[in-house]
Amino acid sequence: MITPPSLQKGDTVAVLATARKNIDDNLKPAIDLLHSWGLEVVIGSTIGLDNDQLAGTDEQRAADFQQQLDNPNIKAIWCVKGGYGTVRMIDLLDFTLFKKNPKWIVGFSDVTVLHNHLNTMGYKSIHGIMPITAPRATPQAIETLRIALFGEKLSYEIDPFLMNRPGKATGELVGGNLSILYSLFGSPSAIDCADKILFIEDLDEYLYHIDRMMMNLKRNGCLESIKGIVVGSMTKMKDNDIPWGKNAIEIIEDVTKKYNIPILYNFPAGHIQDNRALILGNNVTINVNEKCSTLVFE
DSSP states (O other): OBOOOOOOTTOEEEEEOSSBOOOSSOOHHHHHHHHHTTOEEEEOTTTTOOBTTBSSOHHHHHHHHHHHHHOTTEEEEEEOOOSSOHHHHGGGOOOHHHHHSOOEEEEOGGGHHHHHHHHHHTBOEEEOOOTTTGGGSOHHHHHHHHHHHTTOOOEEEEOOOTTOBOEEEEEEEEEEEHHHHHHHTTSTTOOOOTTEEEEEEEESOBHHHHHHHHHHHHHTTHHHHOSEEEEEEEESOBOOSSOOSSOHHHHHHHHHTTSOOOEEOSOSOSSSSOOOOEEETSEEEEEEOSSOEEEEEO
16 A cells, blocks of 8 residues: 655645535634644645535536646645535546645545545545544644644553453545445445455444344445454434334344354444544554554554
């Protein structure tokens, strides 16, 4: 996997929208944060565009992303928010110049489309907070994004969790939002799960649909070939009038129980304030045990 160059003071970060519109004047905290790290900021043309839910048309969002992708002076692209819409523009992008001058693509949620697409091309990216979530992010989430961008050593120690499945595994970290992963299977942006450590998180889903998506991963052979699973936040899960009977973690445990792999639950990443950075595409070692689990990036 190819690692984009680490940021240096004086580098420029582009902030833009690939999915849901951002028409509010709400970027000052994120801009101030980047400035505090010694970075310059360019605001993309999609910020302020209003096309129903989306930040402009698919063509406008793709053109803005393409411009920042091709600009050698832009060293990272920070997606402003998620929602839905990145998949509508992904096939309009040309990564030819990106391959000559790779840069960090940063975000989570719907940005999982980009993370997975980049992974299939052989490039690392950063799953982490976004400009609109920065003001309410924990200091740890903010600091881990800085560490990831500037190429410093990233590792985590995680408190014990009753449902954890002990074990140790090393592999390339892939994944992101479970709903997006599920939607990309069968497309050119679908990740190869073989020998990987799979990270998943989700928001605002019905419990039966969590089961459906996990069964899809199973039937696609993803769970057969992975080395371990890291489960982030499963936030604001919903249920039907007739309950499904299991919560999200119990569903994951039920679908994966036949596989002899370590599973680290309750990792601080996803649709929560403590959304700590993960370098997708990077080799990691997870060591899950009863006292203190670790996730260490090589």
